[in-house]
Amino acid sequence: MQGNTASAEGAIAAGCRFFGGYPITPSTEVAEAMARRMPKIGGVFVQMEDEIASIAAVIGASWTGKKAMTSTSGPGFSLMLENIGFALMTETPLVIVNVQRGGPSTGQPTMSAQGDMLQCRFGSHGDMAVIALAPDSVQEMYDLTVKAFNLAERFRCPAFLMADEIIGHMRERIELPDHVDVVDRRPLESGHLPYEAGEDGVPGFPVFGTGHRVHVTGLTHDERGYPVTTDPVLHEALVRRLVGKVENARREIADYRVTNPDAEVVFVCYGSPARAVQQVVADHPDLGLGILRLRLVWPFPEHALAEFPNARVFLVPEQNLGQVAREVERHVLVPVVSVPKLGGELHTPAELLRAIEEARSR
Amino acid sequence: MQGNTASAEGAIAAGCRFFGGYPITPSTEVAEAMARRMPKIGGVFVQMEDEIASIAAVIGASWTGKKAMTSTSGPGFSLMLENIGFALMTETPLVIVNVQRGGPSTGQPTMSAQGDMLQCRFGSHGDMAVIALAPDSVQEMYDLTVKAFNLAERFRCPAFLMADEIIGHMRERIELPDHVDVVDRRPLESGHLPYEAGEDGVPGFPVFGTGHRVHVTGLTHDERGYPVTTDPVLHEALVRRLVGKVENARREIADYRVTNPDAEVVFVCYGSPARAVQQVVADHPDLGLGILRLRLVWPFPEHALAEFPNARVFLVPEQNLGQVAREVERHVLVPVVSVPKLGGELHTPAELLRAIEEARSR
């Protein structure tokens, strides 16, 4: 099965019943799979007029209580940013799949990249916190799409599957589980206000048509959802809650794999480069290499770095100029070496070995 | 004169003769000033159908050799990101004024914020490097707009004036200089290819209609401008040049003001919070406070931090949750304390004094 198709299947398994999208290489196969599948399972597929409309429709659909998703790549992702902010502000659960290609701009439409990792983190205006996953196999395209839905529903927010072209277009063996654990949206209990959050900062969800008569707005709003746009205290409390509900769950939702925690040279990786890293580590047991493989990149699990107490250097191979490496730098005192690879191809084992060499000789 | 009007006047002084925009609070007065002024000086003002079209028109105009500008605020800025990437990729000089308001989403349309600083830095897909200025007075709305044009023309790239609502809407005394230093675009010399750059990484500019018959594309391209989308080496070289021409000029174009370099407690600030910082430092000469005031925020002048050899703590007051503070953290070993203020108002002197207190007692 192809990675992109696996993501569509994962979405369906997670309960997705609305897909709104716009074709763009290399994510189009997600939409195409949804176009084939949705009508068969009572779901809705709609191809919208552009990416702005796609995410808008997905947000609208989510308010009717449907689990909803869209998929895109760089240029389309850029266009979605305003409405991504709206989804964050209105606490609308949904999943956005970004199969990353070479940027900036139209760039290399058919080549692989991981250049949108910081865009996903900081790309909409204003302060924000996001949940982003990064699959490294076709299996994870499936599994992490399911997980993205579960996190989106649990935290009432958009969740991102930040794939790359290599994983999206790759075909490999995948096990479709008989049963997947699905988190469903917690409905707003009567007697509660639509934006009244409990301790975890996540309010219940007032599905349209169920009598809550909720007002949903991207303006700063009070717990009833009514706009209040000039009260600094209320605004600060709202933004801090929105950011906090995700950032404070950092440890709880962290999802990473540790290989060889005693290692001195540690790779931090995600997405397709992780495949190259795993190959090198498997081929060179003698080199004392460790791996921190992030399946969930944002919120960044900084505590995971501490799982490598002997680390003398962190190597961060990415298909970008060192986007997650910047984040690693903020949290450790030992050197962080970015191992960028631009141009659309996977790091070769030889390149990684050379990077290890250089890092050791520093 | 109002800050926003001053920016328009600065643009005109710098030679701007094309403005394309779309109204949005709190930046609208820039466009309104341009609507009044442009027809009087033989320039073009056009109100486009949205922000995407605005920056598109501005890019188009720039290729005819006109200096061109647009202005917007958060939601419009989000919409411009795809075409900002196009401008970066095609090396189109232009200026974007973002008068920041409270986000995320529609948020607080009339209140002040600095929440788009990282968006400006990372908001378009793919790797990018940008030049961004931040004025702290009406005078600087003028001066730094001129400077933004000069940098845009010098480096053949978009330059950002990242103002905030307080500065944009404030009226105060301003000196309009008799003469401003204006950098004009360096035309492509014949015999050179349109994307053939010299040592500084900046190619000459082949103005449309002057016989260069240049092809301009957002796809990865060779030095002729022809698309080459699957050659990893060429792509990497192009992206590294685009990023490098800006990042490598970091020291050359750095623009900051140092107050009291011996200080142990040092504020790093930009935009309207710098006004509060200056007040506190002036009122408390005894506290041994220093200021690093950034007039140019990106590329971040990390070397400027070294101007405070005795610094024991850096305080970074911002109208966001600590966006530039994150960057400062990457470069210093002493504690960095973010002093966020959300909700649209200026930090009060009292709040800053409290932050100093707390930082000292750590």
Place this chain on the structure above:
Amino acid sequence: MKLVIDENRCKGCNLCTLVCPYRIFRPGTRANRKGVLVPELDRPERCTNCRLQGLYGRTLCGVCQLTCPDQAIGWVRERPYEPAKIEVEY
């Protein structure tokens, strides 16, 4: 039924003075606490709706209410109906 203008809502646009076929609304003259000149009512008991709403069980005419951009015009039940008493609400 008795015609009333909600002073808290009325912004004094005077559209009601224009649309009522009976000219029941007259431009106000005294600013209220919000600075609004709320129209004055001239013998509102003449209003079709005041007279017949009870009878027909639905809003009649109602043009002023539909027009009032500030949702300031409404009717309150009077019991018993007192045709002679003139109430000026503003």
Place this chain on the structure above:
Amino acid sequence: MKLVIDENRCKGCNLCTLVCPYRIFRPGTRANRKGVLVPELDRPERCTNCRLQGLYGRTLCGVCQLTCPDQAIGWVRERPYEPAKIEVEY
């Protein structure tokens, strides 16, 4: 003038075989090195343009050229003009 098909450009769509009033183009039969079956020319000297372009100093007919989606059809100058010689270019 002599009609030529640029083998490097032609992708073998056969539209030219459809549009020429003289049926000068015939579907190709042998794949070239790119795997393309470039049409063969049947007595191209019959083409209006081949005959009269020199005379009128501009392109005549030219429908095949305008239609060819791959910009593969053109004319090259023959000097001297040799009406008898049949050139088959493919």
Place this chain on the structure above:
Amino acid sequence: MRRELRLSGFGGQGIMLAAVIVGRAAVMYDGMYAVQTQVYGPEARGGASMAAVVFDDEPILYPKVSDPDILVIMSQEGFEKYGANARADALMLLDRGLVHSRPSCRYYEIPATEDARGILGKVIVANIVMLGALVASTGVVSREAIERAVLDQVPKGTEDLNLRALRQGYTRGEEARE
């Protein structure tokens, strides 16, 4: 010396314009420094609008007014939102007809709207009357300066009316101070 002025009223009274004029007078004609700010917001449309000016002989660092010395209040809502908690040693000028409450600080009652409607025949110049009263009673800027600034900012053809309004304001300001 730094002086802080806050003006408030309802939308349409010309509160912003008044602030702009007095700021302009200070900067352009009295050679002072001044910073003018205001509250924007859809709320300003229906509800109370507010503008503020800081005056100083030196460059002004902190641009915002938090605790003004002088307040000009032209509506009851404006009073409640922006005037009620004026500090004890502040001076407040209030529009007699439109503001019902009275502050605990020193205040002058100015019949600005009444004069504008009655004496001057145009409610719209109440803000200018208020400006005149402000200048006469506090001297934040000179009379010459405010007159020139008013002339700069008002629509052509209304110069006379506005100057008359200003002078009416002087009178009211002087009266009040006595």
Place this chain on the structure above:
Amino acid sequence: MRRELRLSGFGGQGIMLAAVIVGRAAVMYDGMYAVQTQVYGPEARGGASMAAVVFDDEPILYPKVSDPDILVIMSQEGFEKYGANARADALMLLDRGLVHSRPSCRYYEIPATEDARGILGKVIVANIVMLGALVASTGVVSREAIERAVLDQVPKGTEDLNLRALRQGYTRGEEARE
């Protein structure tokens, strides 16, 4: 054991489909691991297209093929771009009629397009002939597996034709190996 296969030809020959089929055969019917990747790109439309498959008995870590053991080349341009620098110990199957050059490694000439056009009557199944030859000559996957995978992937109504093409390929593969 890891084996790496690369296929190349021109657009429309069904290179991608061939890769998908052989990958599917390995995974679904031979219980192996396989990863299939390909070069996308507008270039692939006119020029040479390329697909690759890695086979292994164990989970595959590095998914890309950089230096294949086996190459299937179906056009001259494909040869130049993806076949010319095949490593010395590789095996190349090439379409006899369409590839003019010959590599320095071991190679088998398969008349796939000729057979498809001539014997089978449909040029379109040349890729399947090639697959048959590949299986017969290298055994990357079993015959049963490839047959079932072909049946899964080809349009209804063309099963027979494709099976015939596959078997023609077996014959050509066996011939070549001899």
Place this chain on the structure above:
Amino acid sequence: MSFADWLRADRLPHIWCSGCSNGTILNCTLAAVEAEGWDPDRTVFVSGIGCSSRAPGYISTDSLHTTHGRALAFATGVKLADPSLNVVVFTGDGDLAAIGGNHFIHACRRNIDLTVVCMNNLIYGMTGGQGSPTTPIGALSTTTPYGASEPAFDLVALAVAAGANHVARWTAYHVRELERAVQTGLETPGLSFIEVRAGCPTNYGRKNRLREVTDLAEYFRTKSMLKAKFDRLVAEGRPVPSDAIVVGEFVRRSNPAMGVVP
């Protein structure tokens, strides 16, 4: 129950200026919805950003106040995901026809079962009076200080060309006709587009000598011309005043529609 019962009383008075037509149009729309007997619990109002787009915030139903220009795209998602909900969209000329123009024509093309009420005040009210794509040539605004020079859209013609099943135009003066037009819209499967010429005394009016609310009402009354009359004049080749506001129903058809309950 009366239309007033559809209001969120706790949010009134609204933020609209004195004399702004938006309030009137809100009333007429609610009156239509009420006349249709719709259930407030099963009705959703959607809007973009602008003065006009604040309308849903004052209605006591589920309401979605989205981003500038995108109301129809959001509404499309709501309606397709749950066609059993009644969905009405409020929008302004800037929201619908400037930034939102694409969603406008696509919603018409899809002929999705929505009723769209556009409060066309010929200006951007919310941001303080800039020109919009419907600002007539010559009109003053803060971005057309020397008079608008760009041709304006005929929104009704666009909606018809793009495929909407029901298209009408009225003004805020025509409260009864408007109510009835909206009601027809609610009843028509497919997209119904009702353009309402609205007065913005604060921004459009102030600059274009229509400052007085009563002048605006008078303007609408005198400049409006029934479509039937307009068609007659045109057919007879007689002149039509260039500033006539042609009002009435422009199309009502039953082309295939989306989002209709099966």
Place this chain on the structure above:
Amino acid sequence: MSFADWLRADRLPHIWCSGCSNGTILNCTLAAVEAEGWDPDRTVFVSGIGCSSRAPGYISTDSLHTTHGRALAFATGVKLADPSLNVVVFTGDGDLAAIGGNHFIHACRRNIDLTVVCMNNLIYGMTGGQGSPTTPIGALSTTTPYGASEPAFDLVALAVAAGANHVARWTAYHVRELERAVQTGLETPGLSFIEVRAGCPTNYGRKNRLREVTDLAEYFRTKSMLKAKFDRLVAEGRPVPSDAIVVGEFVRRSNPAMGVVP
């Protein structure tokens, strides 16, 4: 000089598939430009993203290959900033009418002096054959695997309603008529919109039984109906085949335009 001299010979052969109409339409447009005697040094071709939008890359003039859907917005900037440049826009049905629909109607409204050639192949070619807003009901594509169900745009009707001064439709089969229509467009001040029905054998054709290039040409030849004939049939109340491609000139007028050299 012939139209072939306008080509960037060093970039040929182009990336378009065998039999793709884009090449033909490129030829016809260049022939028109050449016939007008335009100076290649003063002519700019602008496009968005799509197969069709690759056209400017093959023309030896200044050329601007922009972002998906935005060609007209970029072109507006070029033309307004320097009205002395000749500006022609190439676009596709997806580029123009899906993501770019808003810029399309606004360029028509502004009636800006551009000539816009839309290669309408009823599909997204570049991304591999998804449905577009012009895909006819029932047609197969990768995102309409059970047949398209959304109504399609009539691009010509939209352009007319939005205000363009010159609007025509032809097919890639009508090379001479197309060349002439483009030439009329170049000569008409204001916006000229020429829709060209184009064949995409690879994506549209393959799925919809028009795989053979020659079948496509035959399709265009037989399904096309001259506008005059269409109008006559309609006037006479006689039936028009639902799949008729109405070709010809739809409007030519001289409404106020922008970007015209003063």
